[in-house]
Amino acid sequence: MxxxxxxxxxxxxxxxxxxxxxxxxxxxxxxxxxxxxxxxxxxxxxxxxxxxxxxxxxxxxxxxxxxxxxxxxxxxxxxxxxxxxxxxxxxxxxxxxxxxxxxxxxxxxxxxxxxxxxxxxTPSAVQVFVDSGISSTEDLKGKTIAVSAGDAPTTTFPAFLEAAGLAESDVKQQNLDAAGKMAAMMSGKVDGLIGFAHDQGPTIASKSGKEMTYLRYADAGINFxxxxxxxxxxxxxxxxxxxxxxxxxxxxxxxxxxxxxxxxxxxxxxxxxxxxxxxxxxxxxxxxxxxxxxxxxxxxxxxxxxxxxxxxxxxxxxxxxxxxxxxxxxxxxxxxxxxx
Missing domain, CATH: 3.40.190.10 (Periplasmic binding protein-like II)
Known part of the structure; x- marks a missing residue:
């Protein structure tokens, strides 16, 4: 007892x-x-x-x-x-x-x-290199972003884009798993990725030797x-x-x-x-x-x-x-x- x-x-x-x-x-x-x-x-x-x-x-x-x-x-x-x-x-x-x-x-x-x-x-964010030329959500238009279909950051991505006045079709999404997203970004096959900024971002910065920046969902009013x-x-x-x-x-x-x-x-x-x-x-x-x-x-x-x-x-x-x-x-x- x-x-x-x-x-x-x-x-x-x-x-x-x-x-x-x-x-x-x-x-x-x-x-x-x-x-x-x-x-x-x-x-x-x-x-x-x-x-x-x-x-x-x-x-x-x-x-x-x-x-x-x-x-x-x-x-x-x-x-x-x-x-x-x-x-x-x-x-x-x-x-x-x-x-x-x-x-x-x-x-x-x-x-x-x-x-x-x-x-x-939410740590959800679009993660890009500082030298990518992407500094705002509007800059994502025409870019390719790695995502993981079905997860929360990807599911709420359209709402994040809408908050900036963009349509989901304005951004090309490439579906990859967690490891694949980071590899694709570091090899230059995608312009950035969606994920948890407090986890993947520091890891990518360490492995690539390049500075990262983040377009955070919460900063756009999309929080959960x-x-x-x-x-x-x-x-x-x-x-x-x-x-x-x-x-x-x-x-x-x-x-x-x-x-x-x-x-x-x-x-x-x-x-x-x-x-x-x-x-x-x-x-x-x-x-x-x-x-x-x-x-x-x-x-x-x-x-x-x-x-x-x-x-x-x-x-x-x-x-x-x-x-x-x-x-x-x-x-x-x-x-x-x-x-x-």
């Missing part, structure tokens, strides 16, 4: 297990597991580890998860859709996934809920929630106290990583062969920090969500055609686990 987290002591000396394949942290709640020790918890990332995931590694290194009674194992992901489905099928306890993928899969019957979104400003913590409905029903502690630990880890970006980036060093070079990781994490709040949540703990932001996200994704049977926010989000 689990005790209330308000009546438990801080976790003892249980070790934290971190899988070599990926990432996890917040909160002011401190609690151990039901037996006074830590409980085993698995977290699957949205992708292979990169700078955005620094708080998870840092939270483990600093003992934040242990303090909350969590013995964390982190697993790499291969896209948010696969992470959502793995969480829904009980293959992992928690997932870290892009909100558009969460909403689309819930609409298809995958029984998961968001506990809270951390990246509250991105990555956050999820779990299956069944898991939440069976482990409400643990879910509350997990959300608290994630939020606290983000706070700590914001306070010391260099240490947070360094905590990832050597943890997985897929992790980028340290300078790239640090740039990626610093860019992630800029995405953690909207005007409605500025000054609040990481992972605290605003109802109006949820409504705006659902509306934007519905109008883009990504959602076929959109519902109210409580169809996708359980506010019971928000950081206190």
């Amino acid at each position: 689990k005790l209330s987290r308000r009546t438990m002591l801080a976790a003892g000396a249980a070790s934290i297990a971190v899988a070599l394949s990926a990432c996890g942290g917040n909160g002011n709640a401190t609690s151990a597991g039901a037996d006074g020790g830590s409980e085993d918890v698995t977290l699957m990332l949205n992708w292979y580890p990169y700078g955005e995931h620094a708080p998870f590694y840092y939270g483990v290194e600093e003992g934040i998860f242990e303090k909350h009674g969590i013995d964390l194992t982190i697993k790499a992901g291969q896209g948010s859709t696969k992470t959502v489905q793995a969480a829904g099928q009980g293959q992992v306890d928690f997932g870290w996934a892009d909100t558009p993928a969460v909403l689309a899969n819930v609409d298809k019957g995958v029984a998961v809920k968001s506990l809270g979104v951390f990246l509250q400003t 929630y991105s990555n956050g913590l999820i779990a299956s409905n069944d898991y939440l029903a069976e482990n409400p106290d643990l879910a509350e502690r997990m959300m608290a630990a994630v939020s606290e880890s983000f706070e700590s990583a914001i306070a010391d970006p260099e240490a947070a980036a360094k905590s990832m060093e050597g943890k997985d062969p897929q992790i980028p070079a340290q300078d790239v990781v640090l740039t990626q994490w610093n860019e992630t920090i800029k995405l953690l709040h909207t005007d409605a949540t500025e000054g609040k703990k990481p992972g605290v969500n605003d109802p109006a932001d949820w409504e705006a996200t659902i509306k934007t994704l519905s109008e883009a055609g990504l959602l076929k049977s959109a519902g109210d926010a409580d169809k996708y989000f359980d506010s019971a686990y928000q950081p206190k």
Whole structure:
């Protein structure tokens, strides 16, 4: 039987297990597991580890998860859709996934809920080299941009173009996977690509030795929630106290990583062969920090969500055609686990 987290002591000396394949942290709640020790918890990332995931590694290194009674194992992901489905099928306890993928899969019957979104400003952007001659959305007319059909940045691309007075037909789109997009851009086969600016951009700049610039969707008024913590409905029903502690630990880890970006980036060093070079990781994490709040949540703990932001996200994704049977926010989000 689990005790209330308000009546438990801080976790003892249980070790934290971190899988070599990926990432996890917040909160002011401190609690151990039901037996006074830590409980085993698995977290699957949205992708292979990169700078955005620094708080998870840092939270483990600093003992934040242990303090909350969590013995964390982190697993790499291969896209948010696969992470959502793995969480829904009980293959992992928690997932870290892009909100558009969460909403689309819930609409298809995958029984998961968001506990809270951390990246509250979309990192979606058209990414180009500074020397490309593209400095505004209007400059995209007649250019070729690499996209990945079906993902949120590509699905909402027409709305981004419309905000600048362009039609979708004004820009040629070449459909490629994530690795193919970067290769095509670096080889000059496309003029730019659509994706997450805080992830791909620093990687491309490092590999090419060329400076990048970004046409950000949010700057054009096209914003929607991105990555956050999820779990299956069944898991939440069976482990409400643990879910509350997990959300608290994630939020606290983000706070700590914001306070010391260099240490947070360094905590990832050597943890997985897929992790980028340290300078790239640090740039990626610093860019992630800029995405953690909207005007409605500025000054609040990481992972605290605003109802109006949820409504705006659902509306934007519905109008883009990504959602076929959109519902109210409580169809996708359980506010019971928000950081206190």
